[in-house]
Amino acid sequence: MTKLAGSKVLVAGAGVTGRSAAEALLAAGAEVVVTDSSRERLAALETLLEGVELVAGLVQPPAGTSLVVTSPGWQPSSPLLAAASSAGIEVIGEVELAWRMAAELADPPVWLAVTGTNGKTTTVGMLESILLAAGADAVACGNVGLPVVDALLAGRRVLAVELSSFQLHWAPSVRPQAGALLNLAEDHLDWHGGMDAYARAKAGILTGDVAIGWLDDDLVADLLEASPARDQVGFTLHEPQEGQLGVRGGWLVDRAFADDEPLVEVAKIRPAGPPGIADALAATALARAYGVPSEAVREGLEAFEPAAHRAVVVTVDGANVRYVNDSKATNPHAAVASLRAFDSVVWIAGGLLKGASVDDMVRTEAHRLRGAVLIGQDRQVIADALARHAPDVPVRLLDVADDEEPMRTAVLAAQDLAHPGDTVLLAPAAASMDMFRDYAHRGQAFTDAVRLLTGDR
Incomplete structure (x- = not known):
């Protein structure tokens, strides 16, 4: 990245993305400083990043700094970034940073x-599986x-790129060849400062050549309609109209990139249920925008295995009680989809709600609840x-x-109910970070x- 050669760049955050950004900047010839509040994280980089200056707890950029590359979770209001x-x-x-590096290549990769x-x-995993089935x-x-910089280098x-709202906030220039917005509900409002700012960040995915959105979500449909993209493609769980992907007669059907072509049987999609089908439609639309043939769509979706902790049946005990792990349901919107898969739950x-409201979730899904066991910081909400x-x-x-085995206590209480x-x-x-490392x-x-x-051992 010749434009950064000889310049002084500050990397904020010494985690996974911070390390990768620092390595990429070093390769580009930049003078790199890395800061983090954790001296332990910085110390872990000493043997990994030769030639990088490591400074704990900076609240001002060093003199001569021309650019700051931040880890995604850092808020704009943090003292250093402000x-x-x-x-x-x-x-x-x-x-x-990866987008700008790619722009300097004679033959940059495709971003989906x-x-x-x-x-x-789930969607980006499905997309990767489809692309690999196509030989990409x-x-x-x-x-x-x-x-992303690691994949680029x-x-x-x-590149099948999963982007959070944080990453999109810090990526104002990114214009993917095709970008899909799956759904939109309250999440990370504490970070963004409100729903409008959160939605604006997410809408950045729709600014490339092809914008793809879930028409069954009114907020997404409105953002798709307002997208500046050259082509707008909707997907729906209902029968698709011309220019859309959808479901008919137990099959995923493409009326956007093909003339009413059936692609794969709904019964063969995992995870099963409406959320999994919607994700498969989005992945299909992204792949079709790249020109993947229908055979690879079918092969890729049929071969895909969902990630751990997403609606996994752990066991069914002797009393015919099923135990399901959907720890990845880290916000109310995801929990609603999870609850709707079962009749009596x-x-x-509980955990960290991050400013999200739970009233609509509880009101609409209360009829399914046999009981509730609540844990974590926001359990009272x-x-x-x-x-x-x-x-x-x-x-x-x-x-x-303070329980040494908090989840065992919770499962015991649930078993009793x-x-x-x-x-x-x-x-x-x-979210999980009040009690656990991650979901x-x-x-x-x-x-x-x-x-x-x-x-069941």
Whole structure:
């Protein structure tokens, strides 16, 4: 990246994306400084990044800094980033850095991008599976785990990019060849400052050549209609009109990139149910925008295996009670989709709501609840909503912050509330970091607790 050669760049954050950004900047010939509040994270980079200056806890950019590359979770109001902006220093994210690096290549890779409140990881995994079935040199990257700069520097030709609202906020120039917006509901409002700002960030995915959106979501449909993209493609769980993808007679059907072509049987899509079908339609639209043939769509979707902690049946015990791990339902919108898959649920929920409202979720899904076990920092918020909208549902409000095995305590309480034929469902509707490392740690804790208590080892 010759434009950065010799310039001084500050990397804010010493995590996975910070390390990758620093490596890319070093390769471009920049003078790199990395800062983080954690001296431990910085120390871990000492042997990995030779030639980088590591400074803990900066609140002002060093003299001579011409650019700041921030990790996605850092808020614009954080002292360091606010100081950089006040000094007229541009602040971007690792995704924007990758986009600018790609722009300097003679033959840049294709970007196929996806965002939404829920379903991003499933969709980008489906897309990668379809692209690989078509023989493309493709990889899933971005918020799914692999930094985009790493995929770029590895020379991959097609990037299936999962983008969070944070990443989109810090990537103002990104214009993917095709971008899909899956759905839109309250999430990360504490970070963005409100729903309007959150929606604006998500709408950035629709600014490339082909904009793809879920027509069954009114907010998404409005943003798709307002998109400046050359082509606008909608997908729906209903029968598609011309220019759309949808479902008819148990098949995914393409009327946008083909003339009413059936692609794959709905029964062969995993995860099953409306959310999985919607994700498959979005992945299909992105792949078709790249020119993938129908055979590869079918092969890719049939071969796809959902990620762990997404609606996984752990076991069915001797009392015919099913235990389901959907720890990846980290906001109310995702929890609603999870709850709707079952008729009678003992619901384990709670954690960090991040400013999201739970009243609509509780009001619409209360009829499914046999009981609720609430844990985590914002458990009382959910308890209050249940008291307002479902006063007859038994609630166990657990203070398990100091419990050595908090999920075991929760599963025991749920087991006590469950009747034969019920589903004990971990669908927290909240983030996990108040009690666990991440949603995967939470889901594994649930799985371990269930197997211990049911004897299914």
